[in-house]
């Protein structure tokens with residue numbers, strides 16, 4: 406195989422990297438990236454097999470170890486995050502699991518933002534505790550709380566920014582400083598922003614985690630995940646994946662590669678429509694609050710401007726009348742998909758209090774600001790006017806109560 410990437414890649418812009426990074430051509434000189442749907446690979450001789458198995462020679466052995474299509478996805482994503490190395494996994498959750506099983510051991514302590522994806526809380530709180538790892542959950546934006554909850558055993562700091570669904574924004578530079586003082590790993594779930602909007606490694610994070618299922622694919626087709634960072638942190642995860650096995654399939658890697666090519670264009674469209682929809686929602690009489698970091702009055706607005714190129718496409722708003730009004734709104738919409746997923750060309754709507762945040766106690770929900778009248782919209786790629794018309798159907802269905 407020959408690489409298409411010359412020395413120019415290092416200096417290339419983000420859009421060029423998204424289209425070109427990681428391409429390796431076979432002797433057929435295909436233009437688009439091929440899908441290598443082969444579980445194993447052959448050797449030209451017994452000597453070559455021995456050398457490849459020992460690691461003395463580069464080469465493919467088995468797709469749980471390496472697969473050329475998956476390697477291309479990893480190289481491209483690493484270039485886009487400006488990280489040294491990426492490893493792809495079967496899902497976003499298996500990326501976080503692989504990170505934990507590789508870099509944590511019994512007796513270690515994890516500091517985690519309380520505003521992270523529900524399954525991440527479950528993984529930390531249930532599974533990792535079983536193996537003797539202690540967890541503290543802290544408010545995302547309160548640096549003193551992170552400092553105060555740290556112990557001499559703290560090995561990992563984990564967070565998402567912007568938070569779901571209220572768009573709280575982390576002070577990544579401040580957290581990186583705390584993490585360095587502790588000698589811990591700062592891992593940032595960059596699912597909501599993607600490298601098109603935010604590069605946490607450049608802001609001081611050690612590892613970026615992805616649910617590639619969301620914007621990286623962007624069209625709701627496949628599951629996938631990834632970790633990106635310095636080779637010394639990612640190579641051990643690759644080794645874990647070889648024995649643990651949560652690898653990405655070649656087909657999914659190929660779908661993701663096609664997704665990455667249009668990521669920058671899609672994120673611009675997602676963000677621009679989300680921003681206009683948020684501004685319009687502010688003017689709606691039925692809406693009592695809009696939580697979107699692109700609004701100048703949002704408490705995270707200035708920090709988002711510092712960390713991000715744009716404000717993302719997940720927003721939340723409150724209607725008065727609690728769950729009844731929120732459910733009426735959702736049931737009155739016709740265009741938006743009622744699903745907890747996000748990062749899709751198709752706009753999605755969900756009632757967090759009874760779905761994504763339904764496991765929380767009333768007090769926990771209150772503390773996290775997830776009210777009964779809160780509605781989350783993950784803005785897709787449809788026309789703004791059609792989304793507004795759909796919201797109007799939702800508002801009309803509240804007022805017929």
Ligand SMILES: *Cc1c(COP(=O)(O)O)cnc(C)c1O
Nearest residue numbers: 496497498522594596616618629
């Ligand atoms: C969806 C999601 C995950 C989990 O990813 P899967 O691909 O569904 O396993 C993790 N973090 C965030 C922020 C997510 O939105």
